[in-house]
Amino acid sequence: MSLNSTPSADRVHIGIFGRRNAGKSSIINAITGQNLAIVSDVLGTTTDPVPKAMELLPLGPVVIIDTPGLDDIGELGELRVKKAYQILNKTDIAVLVIDASLGMTPEDLSILKKIQDKKIPYVVVKNKSDLCSSAENSAVCPNLDSMPDASFHIDASNSIEVSTVTGYHVHELKELIASQAPEEDQDKYLVRDLLNPNDFVVLVVPIDSAAPKGRLILPQQQTIRDVLEAGAISIVTRDTELKETLSSLGKKPRLVITDSQAFAKVSADTPEDIPLTSFSILLSRYKGNLKLQVEGAQMLDKLEDGDKILVCEGCTHHRQCDDIGTVKLPRWIRQHTGNKDLHFEFTSGTEFPVDLSPYKLIIHCGGCTLNEREMQYRLKCAEDQGVPITNYGTAIAHLKGVLERSLIPVRGSLE
Amino acid sequence: MSLNSTPSADRVHIGIFGRRNAGKSSIINAITGQNLAIVSDVLGTTTDPVPKAMELLPLGPVVIIDTPGLDDIGELGELRVKKAYQILNKTDIAVLVIDASLGMTPEDLSILKKIQDKKIPYVVVKNKSDLCSSAENSAVCPNLDSMPDASFHIDASNSIEVSTVTGYHVHELKELIASQAPEEDQDKYLVRDLLNPNDFVVLVVPIDSAAPKGRLILPQQQTIRDVLEAGAISIVTRDTELKETLSSLGKKPRLVITDSQAFAKVSADTPEDIPLTSFSILLSRYKGNLKLQVEGAQMLDKLEDGDKILVCEGCTHHRQCDDIGTVKLPRWIRQHTGNKDLHFEFTSGTEFPVDLSPYKLIIHCGGCTLNEREMQYRLKCAEDQGVPITNYGTAIAHLKGVLERSLIPVRGSLE
Incomplete structure (x- = not known):
């Protein structure tokens, strides 16, 4: 099993938000234990949000999306900030990284409000806590519990002080992120709820120039896997062999599932008493x-x-x-x-x-x-x-x- | 079909080699048209070789591996150089980026000899050619055809002058890389050469805790796909339903292919007159x-x-x-x-x-x-x-x- 074995779409998506130089990339490196993002003192090193699939224990397979700085400037900068906000639409857990020595800024507050509006589970990371920990530094670090907007509230259980320099609270941050993971929806299946053990399910997979070389597209894989979970059996055939396949099976299949592009031919070749649907309709039922x-x-x-x-x-x-x-x-x-x-x-x-x-x-x-x-x-x-x-x-x-x-x-x- | 639809192992692997600051990252960005690598004037920005899967036209799906600088220094630097040499073991096409204003250095020569020893198709990129193009600059750019080692030869058809600053020869570089692509081995198949059209092939896929969530592992996908290419039909079942499945098929399968971990049970449940093998043995035959x-x-x-x-x-x-x-x-x-x-x-x-x-x-x-x-x-x-x-x-x-x-x-x- 490789690290990439869980489809990206089924991984928990973690968006990392914050101002430039709040330390988003350092936080990513700290929690993943990898040197994924180039860390630099130059403002705005992270340009395009590139999602990275990885294993983040104790959570499991995730996608981490580093986003551009919320205080980026200029025409290009504004576009990037907009991009960061768009990322919220696919964020399952938001991590807002703020610079503890600067405190909560209007940019931080603005995205946090949006995160709360969208009811996205979140963690506020008070990064660079090492700058505030010593007696001589504490004076310059604002009290983060006093918000610029008095009406605004962050639950203490949603925030954590971290230092990627000393490693302080890195382990606890991972635990806190994992605790925000959405519960899996146990009632939704691609197909297994339509099947009984030992059922035959015929899957029609045409091979044309658009089919990926040497493998199967994701909905086909997911269907085969879900059929197995039901204790049922997938019969995988091209559209051109469907008729012969149906006549060779020792029992009537419970269901025929086809690639949509072959719908007309498959419908003609499948006797009326055998139920027929498509991968696409099952996928729409599952997550659409x-x-x-x-x-x-x-x-x-x-x-x-x-x-x-x-x-x-x-x-x-x-x-x-x-x-x-x-x-x-x-x-x-x-x-x-x-x-x-x-x-x-x-x-x-x-x-x-x-x-x-x-x-x-x-x-x-x-x-x-x-x-x-x-x-x-x-x-x-x-x-x-x-x-x-x-x-x-x-x-x-x-x-x-x-x-x-x-x-x-x-x-x-x-x- | 997503960009990631071709398995990484089946993509042409392009290794990008060169000294620090020869412009490896700029070359990658130029040929991919993406801002993948962070380009910086700081020596040694590329630390760990991170392979990137992408579409590189006219070649198709590739993996691009940026490598550490060949002249990296210090204890860590030496390790990195060693890493770069290791990458050669999986490189299908090597791209050596040299700084045209400096000429061919001993480090460049050393890796190029290794590339030639291993009979890896290669391209030498004379990068930063803009520095040599004007009359006032030409004096400082050495003649790259005069090698530090007289016994050494680079075929002119393997090298190209490029400037990522002006875009000079970027298109031609892509064409040159594509022209080095290894021919596909048309005689090697995972399984299709063992099958006839309309054959039934039973695939045994146990679902245990190690099975990836919601999908199939690559050898299973590749086998199903190759069975389809033969015009044959895959019957995908768990080990626990194999016996019942074999008795419900209207005809005898040509072959049973099992996950190795279920070998003992599957062998017991498969009648002696039905041929049996494993995904692993097929994969070893295919590329081992x-x-x-x-x-x-x-x-x-x-x-x-x-x-x-x-x-x-x-x-x-x-x-x-x-x-x-x-x-x-x-x-x-x-x-x-x-x-x-x-x-x-x-x-x-x-x-x-x-x-x-x-x-x-x-x-x-x-x-x-x-x-x-x-x-x-x-x-x-x-x-x-x-x-x-x-x-x-x-x-x-x-x-x-x-x-x-x-x-x-x-x-x-x-x-």
Whole structure:
């Protein structure tokens, strides 16, 4: 098992926030015991937030996101500060590093309020406590319990004095961060709640030019794993061998799960009495909002000339020539509308527009590389602004006329 | 498909070598178009070689390894230089960055000779060419074609002048690196050469505490993918449901492939007329040296009191309480020898001792996180020093008395 064996999206995301030179990078190095971030006295060494996957005991597999300084200046600096705030949308635990010798500044207070608003579990690190520990220094270190804003309160159990120079409280900081970890949601599964032990589940995995070399994409892996957890058996086949496979099995499968792109062929090759759904619909049920996304797909029937559609992908990848998001979906949607004059816009990675009002419909990827907090944030943005949102798989199922059928196995999640 | 979708071990590994301040980090940033490495005028900013997986067009998925400066000084510096040389063992393409204004130094020459000895494809980057381009500067830039060692030769087609300041030849450098890419070995497959279209292959995947959360380990993914490439079908089951699964399939499977840890139970539950092997044996056949490793396993019968055994793991992971390498294997081996007084030593990650003579036997993990070049290097070291080497799966199969059976499906690779 390698350190990278837990998918990034399933790791607890820890965002490290603070002003420039508060010591964010030193804190990261101290808690990870690694020299990950370059530590420098130069202001603003951390430019782009680069998430690092690692094992942080006693918590387990995490992603640590170092963020730009909250007091960064200039045009570029302002963009960076905005970036730091955006990171909050995927932060499961926020660590605010403040310089104990300077005390709580307006920048610290501002992000802490936002963290509390978003109900993100947090830890305030009073860093550089060594500067305050000796008698001659204590005079210059402000009392951090007296806040610049009297109405504001930090619970003592949320803050800790640390010195990365002396190693003071580094162990305790790790324990404190771990204690903020969200409880796992025990009631949500990708597929195992639909299965009984020894059930056969047929997984249809087409191999095309977009399939990653030598491995399986994450939703396929996660499904196979979850089927095993149910004590059931995955039968993994390409779409081209599905018919022959179904006829060779000694018993009827409980479920067929297909890659959305092969939906039409798979639906035709799967007898009506065998339930059929897609990886994408299961993923939406697991960490999206299936009901909202099924409703969103209905907008595909109501598009008009001049309508704008936003297509969002969670990962940044090198576009293939027949890319699903930028080429196939737009083509299928235009065909579906009888070649209406539609305008498609595309975002990828962490980009997600703040103002969604220009769009008649948002089509999001399954979000397998986004953590649940960020996926839920995006769904909520769309819902709040009244813009229909669906996902690739649900949209494709609707366009291919198999959405009704593919929802039957998961109808319990639509009520 | 995310950028991380190609397993690291299957990516082309590009090592960036050079003296401190030759501009290794600037070259990396220039060719990747990203601000990955912190660039600084301070000598020796790059400390630990941190491999970065990325897409480098026109080459595709690569791992870029920035290395410490070859002229680093002091005790720590010497260790770092040694580290840089070690990186050569996993380097598929070496990029030597020299400072054009200084010319080829003894350190540059020394590593270049090593690169040529190891027959690693390479590119020499004459960096900072902007310093030599103007008339007033040309006097201070030595002619790089006159080498400090007259017997030494760099082919002109292997070197290129670059300036990261002006962007001069950055595009051409990427093309030149790509042109050094090793050809893919088209004759080596994990399993597909053993299969026919529509064959059923049963994969036994036990779920224990060491199994990664929510996904499959790499050899399992790679096997499922390779079975699909053959037009065959994977039946994925836990060891506990194997018996029931075999009786429910409508036809006899071509092959059963098991995780090595479940070998004894799986062998008992699989009828003699169904061929059986393990992921580990397939992986050894694919990028190890199966014959050598099978011979190595015979040493398990000849161990004596006081013998030293080296257990090597390619990845660094948090040890589980019943860890296979450090706990289970030593226990099984001691039992096998009738509790002889054996001494086990353990290495993980990139550590691999130069002197293997103290050891009677080396047991290496499957090496799924190591690239083929590094795995082959380690096997060669053991073979050259006459120390028997085997791998976890082959050793376990031998200890459980199922090695003979599990080699039948791959006997063609043992001749």
